[in-house]
Amino acid sequence: SQQGEEDPQALSIQEGENATMNCSYKTSINNLQWYRQNSGRGLVHLILIRSNEREKHSGRLRVTLDTSKKSSSLLITASRAADTASYFCATEIKAAGNKLTFGGGTRVLVKP
């Protein structure tokens, strides 16, 4: 199975609501990263959280990391229709250099 696995696989919410998605991983990491992918496009980097950090914010995004549980969460507050996309977590595993291992993604639909 994959190093990073997202939950849920899909999420449908109304504009203005919050969206939360989770990522679990198996081995020790240097960092965990979240990316967004709009349909048919490349990935866009959102946030990188290092293994010694517990929480990071960027605009309406909040990421937490719990290394004891090997899990992370991404919260999007006050969602907008433009937030409709797939969101992927990726882990940079210790002893694997700067390669990333991606999860399967969470598909988020924000309805106007």
Add this chain to the structure above:
Amino acid sequence: DGGITQSPKYLFRKEGQNVTLSCEQNLNHDAMYWYRQDPGQGLRLIYYSQIVNDFQKGDIAEGYSVSREKKESFPLTVTSAQKNPTAFYLCASSMAAINQPQHFGDGTRLSIL
């Protein structure tokens, strides 16, 4: 503006044919990567390069080849040995150090004729 350019956007391959996907970056990054994405799936690493004239196999390298003759360029060849090449191919680059984000191109969609 700095970025990564992938071409072509769409590519069709005939049986037994090799095709080459282009990836160029002007971000002055040492590291470059090729990923494959199947519908509704995450990304899987094909090949990566940390420096010019050096590259390593990723998790699914069979049926693919790469070269890294210039810092800016990392072309991927999908050979006839790759029996299921239909996928979305993404190129990325980063600084060659840990704790660095990757920057992605807009992908090439490869289909079989």
